[in-house]
Amino acid sequence: MAISGLLRCGEVAIRVFDLDEARHHYGKCIGLIESYEGDDDKIYYKCPDEHDQYSIVLRKDDKPGIDYFAFKTLKDEDLEVYEKGLGEFGIECNWIEAGVYPKSGRRLAFTLPTGHEMHIYAHKEQVGNGMATLNPGTIPDEGYIRGMRTVRVDHLLVGGPNIDQNREIFEKVFDYKVSEQLISHEDGSRLAIFMSGSNKPHDIAFILQPEEGRFHHVSFLLDSVNDLYHAADLIGKYNIPVDVPPNRHGVTRGATIYFFDPSGNRNEVFTGGYVHYPDTPTLTWDTTELGRATFSHDNLPRESFLNVLT
Amino acid sequence: MAISGLLRCGEVAIRVFDLDEARHHYGKCIGLIESYEGDDDKIYYKCPDEHDQYSIVLRKDDKPGIDYFAFKTLKDEDLEVYEKGLGEFGIECNWIEAGVYPKSGRRLAFTLPTGHEMHIYAHKEQVGNGMATLNPGTIPDEGYIRGMRTVRVDHLLVGGPNIDQNREIFEKVFDYKVSEQLISHEDGSRLAIFMSGSNKPHDIAFILQPEEGRFHHVSFLLDSVNDLYHAADLIGKYNIPVDVPPNRHGVTRGATIYFFDPSGNRNEVFTGGYVHYPDTPTLTWDTTELGRATFSHDNLPRESFLNVLT
Amino acid sequence: MAISGLLRCGEVAIRVFDLDEARHHYGKCIGLIESYEGDDDKIYYKCPDEHDQYSIVLRKDDKPGIDYFAFKTLKDEDLEVYEKGLGEFGIECNWIEAGVYPKSGRRLAFTLPTGHEMHIYAHKEQVGNGMATLNPGTIPDEGYIRGMRTVRVDHLLVGGPNIDQNREIFEKVFDYKVSEQLISHEDGSRLAIFMSGSNKPHDIAFILQPEEGRFHHVSFLLDSVNDLYHAADLIGKYNIPVDVPPNRHGVTRGATIYFFDPSGNRNEVFTGGYVHYPDTPTLTWDTTELGRATFSHDNLPRESFLNVLT
């Protein structure tokens, strides 16, 4: 009890066209820390306030999008529980041995009804957040926090069909809650589902899309609206293609900027949002308020935001 | 010396269709303080941290835009100096007696080459900022600062032909400096001129427009990017039509939101920007960087921002 | 799994000398919302972004301190599990029927080894956070958030002997984790223990004190350092006795202000702090860094902070 089971999205494996360009974007501009050296076609990153070895994996490919995403669970024995639970939904799981993914324990791998490959693991080596565990102080050495001053990977949004089945799996197998949902005002069907297993307003979200396995965005947590503005200044400075400049989501009440990596994958920087608990009432938005639900500063839905995925 | 002469834009007289709607917008939503009761067809407002009796005058009319704007000068005898200086530019002045504008000393009134009526006055009664002058403390009573938490009127942008002549008058007669300018990269001609007589990056700006006497926006100063986000939250809540949601100007480096009053007049809330001195180098932007000059978070020029005036 | 069991400190029952004075402090100055009318000798408050009927109960008495604190758990059947778990530690529980505490389900009540009365309940009526659950928007009506702009009750710090036994109970019975601890550098004994069952760096903390049942402080969450400064401005304006003006804790990395209610009970406003997970390494501070652990802006331990409790 307390927090147990699926803790967070601990790894997103993104495909990029060119590693040098990607390193400029994720390393220099965003300021992620290259934290592991592996295969030549991959770059491993962590955010400054994450303890685990890496949370973002870039892989060179000729098609953008994600290979998989992985959640960390609290205990290794959770994996068998999940295998069984997923089986009851007809989801077949594969076991990946420890070490296949660097510094990682064994993994349970499976495909969600939306067509996404998801992993679950309980162990990844920890390299710390730049501060000691004995008398750590409050701020790492200058330069450790850089670029957009990200804190950690916050959440993931993916698109595909069958999002209601994903929801059911996350509710029943992982005990996640629907914090918010966007429904059609015509037939009440769910168009987007936001799910939380933590005090964050969402850990993962699903958006209805005809095509399977689509990637909408990975989101990096920032400390404050000031840091969000600082990130926006860098985005402009580096001529990073912007999807949506600073705004606030109706859903989650988080302050946000959306932009694209050089391969067209969407990134978000995010701050704020309310404190979520499993007894927080689920919030529902219908499509009459699509603008307010997505971008509440001008209540204007963005076509690209809704329809561009990789 | 030190700061003398034209201190600031101390009064903007805006035409609105409907006073009740305008009162909802400027009073409730923006949070201006109704600070004088005059004619039935007018509303007088001040911002919380202004000392003078009023700075915004709304007048009911069937055409939006501004009637005039007025600058406060330090000394009453400045007016004769300005009358003479303006005369050298062929500008004819009228004298308006004290009291014609409520609580105001005598005024010099004239029309700028861009077709705008401008007043200069040295006296207006002061009603204070909600705090005493003896042992004032740092924050007024709860409710005095409300709505968008404006601090004061910051600056004004107006459009018309002959902006270079306006510039020359502000330089020669008022000793204002061009802090920044936007020029055509083709012929070097000035398309927008930003002028400062203070430590603010601009007190008034002129944008080239074919038609005379146009009003682009009046800007209200906020304390922080946090208050800018708070203002944006209210703008969304009250369904205020937005021109440009939170962004940062290249010109002035100020953080900004543009929105419209119910009559279509543009308002801005603004925070930040650099400290300007008369020895600060003039910054020039050319039209190859029109996007960055206007909205530096996505370097995207907005058609409406450039072309909608009242 | 996910978040389950003890969710948060949902209720703190504080004794105050005078209800009118207390109402001025908690209602007007802090800005809590009086959300239930009960007995004449009690005031019930909630913070603006809490959904439950109340979270702070003031009771008129001639001795300050707390009567009890209460945690909300996710499911009513958790209570039997806890009764059993507590029994294994020799803790005897009493059952309190639903409705004895207004709008509350049944409760398990018991005394911790530190001498504090603790309740656990699964149900309390919800009155919402001032916004709808269908198309809620992002900001409630003006005036709903007021005073110090608190978001919610964040955590509680209490003092007594046997804090290691409290720790063991929270670890074993409630699955809470020690996020941080302060130990004597001489003998390694724990002087303060910070425990989290959530993504917050602490939900409750225990400080070693010779006397049982002491109250150190209740903490209110704020949104930003800007709001912390705004709270400090109000604290100064209202001449509220201050224990420690704005600073940052080493422990939790949260920004903080400590002050006292008119009866001498300590309050905190708090913002920031890291995102905690059960796999976050426990941080240890020893008494050679007592200053940095408590107040990291000047690394100066405060005598009053360590020793004044009610």
Next chain:
Amino acid sequence: MAISGLLRCGEVAIRVFDLDEARHHYGKCIGLIESYEGDDDKIYYKCPDEHDQYSIVLRKDDKPGIDYFAFKTLKDEDLEVYEKGLGEFGIECNWIEAGVYPKSGRRLAFTLPTGHEMHIYAHKEQVGNGMATLNPGTIPDEGYIRGMRTVRVDHLLVGGPNIDQNREIFEKVFDYKVSEQLISHEDGSRLAIFMSGSNKPHDIAFILQPEEGRFHHVSFLLDSVNDLYHAADLIGKYNIPVDVPPNRHGVTRGATIYFFDPSGNRNEVFTGGYVHYPDTPTLTWDTTELGRATFSHDNLPRESFLNVLT
């Protein structure tokens, strides 16, 4: 008119015991930019958003304090005007040729009634703020802004006898205004005088002290309360001796931290404060509110703040 004459405190010459220690403090911790290489016993710094070659000069000596401070005036011919004006107060001036102070035009040097050596100059070479003057963008390259993220030198506070004579000279010769003053509630005599020649609430302040030529502090402007907290985090990290951790002044309403360089000279980081104009009413604080006037978050006067000068 507009802003003319004495623009700002453009140079403070501080004595330090050890240049390496001082370089660690002012360069690494505060983040000033070493911007000129001169004599072996001096270090020249500028803040990131200043254009002039340097604003802080450190000189190795065995006694802390300041050698002199220098104001920049708008025009070289102002110097003769000031020489005459100062002469009327019986102040004798010396002329220092251009180039004696590196990259500086000729200077007028004199001693104020408080015993401080003051210079006035109109020219200093400009090296810019890390951004171009054509299409500058809004943020310099990463690393240009570092340490405490200072913007510029904001103001200076010095102590000595005869502060009323200093005031008269600044009023009559330089047209500066008393923005605020602290008076004895017993006899109305001025104990501290805050003077502004700009839109800042003060450019220089004088505090009554029996000994001549004392230095209270030099203040560095920051962008936001967030940056103030970041500065405080670094102050704690680097174990910089703190005089007063984050608070807000009653006088000026600026947010502040005071700390000491390794030689005992006091530094301030400062943000906020109101927009000042020459028609802003002078604010007066009397000694019954000495706490609120100095540190308004807890209304507590600090002995060290009032009495420690170098």
